[in-house]
Amino acid sequence: MLYLHDVWVNWFEGEENGYSVCHFHEWRKEDGIELLDQVPLLYISEELYEYIENDMHDLPKSMLDMIHKRAFIRKGQERTVLDYACVVTDGRDIVAFDTIGYQIPIRKSRLIPRQEQLVFDMIKTTKPETFRFKPNVRKEYHMLSMSPDLVYGLTRRERQLKQILMIGLDQLRTAKNLEELRYWLTEWDPKKYPYIRDMNEDEVWDALYEGVKQGWSSQHEELCSKMVKGQPFLEKMWELEQEPAKNTSKQN
Numbered sequence: 001m002l003y004l005h006d007v008w009v010n011w012f013e014g015e016e017n018g019y020s021v022c023h024f025h026e027w028r029k030e031d032g033i034e035l036l037d038q039v040p041l042l043y044i045s046e047e048l049y050e051y052i053e054n055d056m057h058d059l060p061k062s063m064l065d066m067i068h069k070r071a072f073i074r075k076g077q078e079r080t081v082l083d084y085a086c087v088v089t090d091g092r093d094i095v096a097f098d099t100i101g102y103q104i105p106i107r108k109s110r111l112i113p114r115q116e117q118l119v120f121d122m123i124k125t126t127k128p129e130t131f132r133f134k135p136n137v138r139k140e141y142h143m144l145s146m147s148p149d150l151v152y153g154l155t156r157r158e159r160q161l162k163q164i165l166m167i168g169l170d171q172l173r174t175a176k177n178l179e180e181l182r183y184w185l186t187e188w189d190p191k192k193y194p195y196i197r198d199m200n201e202d203e204v205w206d207a208l209y210e211g212v213k214q215g216w217s218s219q220h221e222e223l224c225s226k227m228v229k230g231q232p233f234l235e236k237m238w239e240l241e242q243e244p245a246k247n248t249s250k251q252n
Contacts (some may be wrong), residue, residue: 001040001041001042001066001070002040002041002042002043002122002123002126003038003039003040003041003070004036004038004039004041004087004115004118004119004122005037005038005039006035006036006037007035007036007039007087007096007111007115008033008034008035008036008111008112008115009033009034009035009036009096009109009111010022010027010031010032010033010034010109010110011032011034011098011107011108011109012107012108012109013106013107014056014106015108016054016055016056016145017054017145017146017148018053018054018093018095018108018148019148019151019152019159020159021053021095021108021109021110022110022156023110024110024111024112024113026155026156028156030243034073034075035073035074035075036071036072036073036074036082036085036096037072037073037074037079038070038071038072039070039071039072039085039086039087039096040066040067040070040071040085040086040087041086041087041088041089041119041122041123042063042066042067042086042087042088042089042129043088043089043090043091043123043126043127043128043129044088044089044090044128044129044131045090045128045130046090046091046092047135048060048088048090048131048133049088049089049090049093049095050090051133051135051136052088052095052097052105053093053095053108054139055136055139056104056105056106057104057136058103058104059084059099059103059104059105059133060131060132060133061103062131062132063086063129063131064084064099064103067084067085067086068083068084069081069082069083070086071084071085071086071098073085082098083099083100083101084098084099084101084102084103085097085098085099087111087119089119089120089123090128091120091123091128094110094111094116094119095108095109095110096108096109096110096111097109143166143169143170143173143209144163144166144167144170146162146163146166146213150162150213150214153215154215154216157241158216160237160241161216161220161221161224161238161241162216162220162224164224164228164234164237164238164241165212165220165223165224165227167234168224168227168228168231168234169208169209169212169227171231172184172227173205173209176201178200178201178204181201181204181205181208182196182197182199182204184208184223184227185204185207185208185211187223187226188208188211188212188219188223189207189211192207224238225238
């Protein structure tokens, strides 16, 4: 079995979409970076890699058995064994995972560029391992688990803010308050105001969602900032994403 040593990881917990597991250039100083003293490296098929990176389902038992207690994390002078942790690659992409004792990849991380190159060098003369598993039926995306094409090209901050906006929209949709829906569509697209009064609930919702779902802009950000007001949980999430923007502007 191949092993990597002294691997820096930045765990993203409970992320079922690979786009939410940030690459090194998007890591932040406040992230909780950890050091894996030793971790197994597995070269796997593209299908299994996709299954691990973009979902949270049970991992193949044979894979779990192979990596059981083979990874160690170091904190100061303490070296602690991890039940099931591994770095996997399909030869194109790389992700590390830790099941925290379960059978699904609860925590995921990218690697730093130098270690990514090391992974590709290490697998050059090997063939992918074969593990039996039940592939997913076609994955279903929805408002709270957006399709990759809706976040493609966005920064970490923009993806986070868009997620906050989608949570707000989901709450709006669940409430089914026609006047509130009309209000937010007017905020988003004032030019539609003359027609909004004649639109029913579904028409207003479709116009609002179809309008905001693509990309990210200052208009999206303004709508999001208004929508979170008075909602402590969303306000807190919003505030956390304002700090990275301030730090970036200082650096520039």
